[in-house]
Amino acid sequence: MGTRTPAVERLMAGPLYRNEKQGELPDSWYVASADIPPDRPALRGAVSVDVCIVGAGFTGLSAARHLAAKGLDVIVVDAHRVGFGASGRNGGQVWSGYNYPHSEIAARYGAAHARDLWQITQDAKDTVRDLCATAIPEARFRPGIAECATKPGEVADMHREAAFLQDTYGYDAIRQLDRDDMRRLIKTTDYYGGTFDMGAGHIHPLRYVFGLARLAEAAGARIFERTEVHHIAEGDPVTLRTGKGQITAHHVILAGNGYLPNINRAVTAKILPANSYIAATEPLGDRAKDVLAEDIAVSDTKFVKTYYRLSDDGRLLYGGRAAYGIGFPKDLATEMGGRIEKMFPQLRGVRIDYAWGGTLGITATKLPAIQRVAPNIVSAAGYTGQGVALSGLAGKVLAEAIAGQADRFDTLATLDVPDFPGGLLLRDPIRRLAMTWFALRDRLGL
Numbered sequence: 079m080g081t082r083t084p085a086v087e088r089l090m091a092g093p094l095y096r097n098e099k100q101g102e103l104p105d106s107w108y109v110a111s112a113d114i115p116p117d118r119p120a121l122r123g124a125v126s127v128d129v130c131i132v133g134a135g136f137t138g139l140s141a142a143r144h145l146a147a148k149g150l151d152v153i154v155v156d157a158h159r160v161g162f163g164a165s166g167r168n169g170g171q172v173w174s175g176y177n178y179p180h181s182e183i184a185a186r187y188g189a190a191h192a193r194d195l196w197q198i199t200q201d202a203k204d205t206v207r208d209l210c211a212t213a214i215p216e217a218r219f220r221p222g223i224a225e226c227a228t229k230p231g232e233v234a235d236m237h238r239e240a241a242f243l244q245d246t247y248g249y250d251a252i253r254q255l256d257r258d259d260m261r262r263l264i265k266t267t268d269y270y271g272g273t274f275d276m277g278a279g280h281i282h283p284l285r286y287v288f289g290l291a292r293l294a295e296a297a298g299a300r301i302f303e304r305t306e307v308h309h310i311a312e313g314d315p316v317t318l319r320t321g322k323g324q325i326t327a328h329h330v331i332l333a334g335n336g337y338l339p340n341i342n343r344a345v346t347a348k349i350l351p352a353n354s355y356i357a358a359t360e361p362l363g364d365r366a367k368d369v370l371a372e373d374i375a376v377s378d379t380k381f382v383k384t385y386y387r388l389s390d391d392g393r394l395l396y397g398g399r400a401a402y403g404i405g406f407p408k409d410l411a412t413e414m415g416g417r418i419e420k421m422f423p424q425l426r427g428v429r430i431d432y433a434w435g436g437t438l439g440i441t442a443t444k445l446p447a448i449q450r451v452a453p454n455i456v457s458a459a460g461y462t463g464q465g466v467a468l469s470g471l472a473g474k475v476l477a478e479a480i481a482g483q484a485d486r487f488d489t490l491a492t493l494d495v496p497d498f499p500g501g502l503l504l505r506d507p508i509r510r511l512a513m514t515w516f517a518l519r520d521r522l523g524l
């Protein structure tokens with residue numbers, strides 16, 4: 079194959095090591111407000127297992143928990159630590175549905191199939207809510223997401239979509255808001271109306287992923303950190319090589335999402351890594367009511383979404399920003415502070431205590447890519463900003479497929495997720511062009 083140059087090595091690794099050192103969790107409010115578990119060992123030597131899962135986030139840990147509970151010998155390996163990736167640093171929003179209008183899913187895939195797809199998303203939310211109520215209470219599920227129109231013409235479409243969910247699936251947790259309703263709920267003049275979904279909600283994602291790891295280990299799964307898989311040889315069993323070990327497994331789950339290096343081109347071709355950023359202000363105290371009238375999460379309709387909510391200690395957790403490359407900006411706190419003050423002038427001068435970035439996986443259709451890439455290798459990725467609920471349920475669905483119950487896997491695998499053009503070498507230029515274009519559309523209000 080020849081010798082790879084350092085530049086090619088960085089390209090192949092993608093976001094995996096671009097912004098942080100191996101095994102170091104980000105300097106985020108999530109890390110500061112969670113009980114960090116002790117380091118787990120790296121894999122050394124040769125092991126043989128029933129299932130090897132690559133990626134210790136929501137998808138991988140959910141799959142591990144369910145497979146281990148069935149009595150299978152399961153290991154999870156991660157190049158960094160549990161929760162290092164998007165699962166431990168995202169906006170914490172537990173959405174209904176997909177990042178795609180469900181009325182359009184019904185028109186494209188048929189009413190019966192769309193109903194099955196909708197039920198999967200409902201099961202995904204129920205799982206998060208139930209685990210937070212029982213096994214992971216520290217994750218603090220709180221109900222309510224407002225989705226806000228940033229252009230007047232979007233409001234009618236959003237209201238029609240809410241009516242579709244109400245009329246077609248009997249989903250009565252969502253209601254329509256006009257501009258005055260939105261201003262009473264969110265103290266900004268940026269929005270023209272939208273919807274409010276009390277069936278959705280928000281959590282502390284890092285505490286949640288740590289809880290999933292705890293449940294997976296209690297079921298019998300083993301987790302190895304600082305263990306990057308750098309080569310997979312397909313077959314029965316599959317052979318996976320790591321820096322200091324080798325794994326043979328009858329089944330493999332690829333669950334690295336936007337952080338997965340180029341170890342399987344069928345996955346890489348469908349997933350475009352993109353960065354998003356979050357800032358946490360100082361605790362706002364009584365000023366919190368000057369931002370949000372209720373303890374809800376908020377997201378807008380821009381392609382490069384702005385999203386925010388209050389933390390359990392009264393900070394504004396404010397996310398968004400266009401990401402033109404995989405490198406994090408140098409003065410993120412100042413930039414995010416300026417965005418906060420522009421939307422909420424009443425917070426002028428607020429201190430930013432934390433600012434961090436993370437990489438998510440997006441797809442060309444914004445629908446998740448659930449696929450069988452070999453007879454005994456399955457993958458789930460590309461949740462496109464709505465993975466807190468979907469990714470954990472996807473892990474369970476992958477576990478079901480390995481155990482011989484593939485109904486829900488087949489339902490999700492029918493979603494149309496084409497490859498991005500250009501392959502690995504053109505992925506970064508495509509990302510830069512796409513994000514520049516969509517950020518320009520957002521600024522111009524197109």
